[in-house]
Amino acid sequence: xxxxxxxxxxxxxxxxxxxxxxxxxxxxxxxxxxxxxxxxxxxxxxxxxxxxxxxxxxxxxxxxxxxxxxxxxxxxxxxxxxxxxxxxxxxxxxxxxxxxxxxxxxxxxxxxxxxxxxxxxxxxxxxxxxxxxxxxxxxxxxxxxxxxxxxxxxxxxxxxxxxxxxxxxxxxxxxxxxxxxxxxxxxxxxxxxxxxxxxxxxxxxxxxxxxxxxxxxxxxxxxxxxxxxxxxxxxxxxxxxxxxxxxxxxxxxxxxxxxxxxxxxxxxxxxxxxxxxxxxxxxxxxxxxxxxxxxxxxxxxxxxxxxxxxxxxxxxxxxxxxxxxxxxxxxxxxxxxxxxxxxxxxxxxxxxxxxxxxxxxxxxxxxxxxxxxxxxxxxxxxxxxxxxxxxxxxxxxxxxxxxxxxxxxxxxxxxxxxxxxxxxxxx
Numbered sequence: 001x002x003x004x005x006x007x008x009x010x011x012x013x014x015x016x017x018x019x020x021x022x023x024x025x026x027x028x029x030x031x032x033x034x035x036x037x038x039x040x041x042x043x044x045x046x047x048x049x050x051x052x053x054x055x056x057x058x059x060x061x062x063x064x065x066x067x068x069x070x071x072x073x074x075x076x077x078x079x080x081x082x083x084x085x086x087x088x089x090x091x092x093x094x095x096x097x098x099x100x101x102x103x104x105x106x107x108x109x110x111x112x113x114x115x116x117x118x119x120x121x122x123x124x125x126x127x128x129x130x131x132x133x134x135x136x137x138x139x140x141x142x143x144x145x146x147x148x149x150x151x152x153x154x155x156x157x158x159x160x161x162x163x164x165x166x167x168x169x170x171x172x173x174x175x176x177x178x179x180x181x182x183x184x185x186x187x188x189x190x191x192x193x194x195x196x197x198x199x200x201x202x203x204x205x206x207x208x209x210x211x212x213x214x215x216x217x218x219x220x221x222x223x224x225x226x227x228x229x230x231x232x233x234x235x236x237x238x239x240x241x242x243x244x245x246x247x248x249x250x251x252x253x254x255x256x257x258x259x260x261x262x263x264x265x266x267x268x269x270x271x272x273x274x275x276x277x278x279x280x281x282x283x284x285x286x287x288x289x290x291x292x293x294x295x296x297x298x299x300x301x302x303x304x305x306x307x308x309x310x311x312x313x314x315x316x317x318x319x320x321x322x323x324x325x326x327x328x329x330x331x332x333x334x335x336x337x338x339x340x341x342x343x344x345x346x347x348x349x350x351x352x353x354x355x356x357x358x359x360x361x362x363x364x365x366x367x368x369x370x371x372x373x374x375x376x377x378x379x380x381x382x383x384x385x386x387x388x389x390x391x392x393x394x395x396x397x398x399x400x401x402x403x404x405x406x407x408x409x410x411x412x413x414x415x416x417x418x419x420x421x422x423x424x425x426x427x
Contacts, residue, residue: 007093008101009111011042016400016409018042022089023266023410024071024231027117035120037066037074038112040266040411041093045112048085054106056092057085070124071267075211075230076347082211082230086271119265121172122233123209123348128170128261129338130205130237130352131162133329135281137357140369145245157285160329160337162354165237166258170350173264173413177238179391179420180259184242192246196420199241199374200389203355204306204365204397206324207235208331209267210349217342222293225332228345232273234264234304234397234413235352241368241388263350264397264413272408276301276401278325290340291333298330302410304356304399306365310384311392317380319370322356322363324399391419 007019017023017040027045028035036049048066051057059065059081065074074081092100100106132138135152138161142151155161179200185192211230214220220228237257244256280299286292302324307316334351357365364370367388371378374387389395394416400409 005090006095007041008095008097009042009044009093014407015042016040016407016411017266018407019090019093020406021268021272021408022046022086023268023272024074025122025266026068026070026120027112028120029112029117031118033118035069037068037071039089040114043114045114045117046089046093047110047112050109051092054109057088059084069120070348071122072124072348075123075209079211079227082269083271086269119172119174121170121263122265122267123350125167125170125348125350126346127349128165128167128352129162129349130165130257131160131329131334131354132156133160133327133334133354134357134365135328136326136359136363137355137365137369140357140364144368144373157283158287159291160334162334162338163252165253165261165352167350169258170261170263173262173411173415175260175262175415177260177262177415177417179417180240180243180255181420181423182240182243182255183246185246194423194425197240197243198388199368200417201239201241201367202306202389202395202397203237203239204304204320204322205235205237205353205356206302206304206399207233207263207350207352209233210345210347210351213346214339214344216344218344219339219342220335220345222291222332222336225335226270228335229270229331231267231269232300232410233267233350234399234410235350236262236395236397236413236415237352237355238262238415239366239368241373260415261352262413262415264410266411268408268410273300273302273401275406276403276408280325280330281328283328287333291336293330293332298332299325299327300401301325301403302399302401304365304397307396307398308380308386308389309394309396310380310382310390313380313382315381316396319367319378320363320365322358322365324353324356326358326363327353327356389417391417393417
């Protein structure tokens, strides 16, 4: 059984990256050096380009899939190859296999400490869509800004609400975030003003990466949707709440979301997540036929958390702990709805889950909810208070699955907030 597999590389028991995981990423030995594909194993990166060059992991004669700056070519090669490479890697890296274990020269070419390399955006993202699929989050926001008795709009329980975002500003973990500026309208003002965002927020999300395209005009059925998903990442869809409140009517978010969306560098495959499948919430009313699926095995038990570290602070504060299993709409339902009108998705497309909130205050997936739109300030361990994110704050999201002694994780996605660009407009 794969749960009993052990690698010849020592992996800490609490590591996110045992041999049962092997998430894919892109790395280089220095920031500007050549990029290639690797997988994470414990504290190491396994260089798949080096293995490929030495005759391992051959998928097609004369083709290289891992000496690439993104994962797109490998992902596009198909689900059968995803499984083939995973199986071959687990065999090659297992403690029982001497082929790599006892070849010191080859190991030097293949293994790199994660701490010593640069991790890059793992895929080229042709398109990005963000959903709004947590019932708890949507209810909280609806209660805050509308009548609590009618917190959810009529369409929310009928379809996975979403919007098309900005793919060009999807960035890898560790990239600094410049505070956005734009129009905000204060409640007492007649007109808006130009200002740096005063209500900068995080949104705790996951994202899934499209692994198989569909043709324009040919929807993906909910039954086949899982075959179109390569894997999952952690995702922080940074949000400028005050810009959004003014601009979003009637067409939805624009500058409030376009400035940055951060993903974790490692893509965890659905195969690695298979042992952690679980049921999603009961859906009432029953969805229309094209969105119906078996809810007993269509979600994942993924523990999620958010930490904040103020500039100069010596420790971090965990401000949210929640779980992906609370999501009302599944990834398959999101993808089926996304394509039902004929939209063609492409390999590498990113689909954000939407903010993931749980049923309790400590499981809310945004500061908007945690501080209830600044009416309940959050006190950090160093005594500072937060209603929204301040300059110098670093936000870190983590996620992992754990069951029967097996832990499969995502690592982290983090970003530090820098001050806004200074403008000098003449009035």
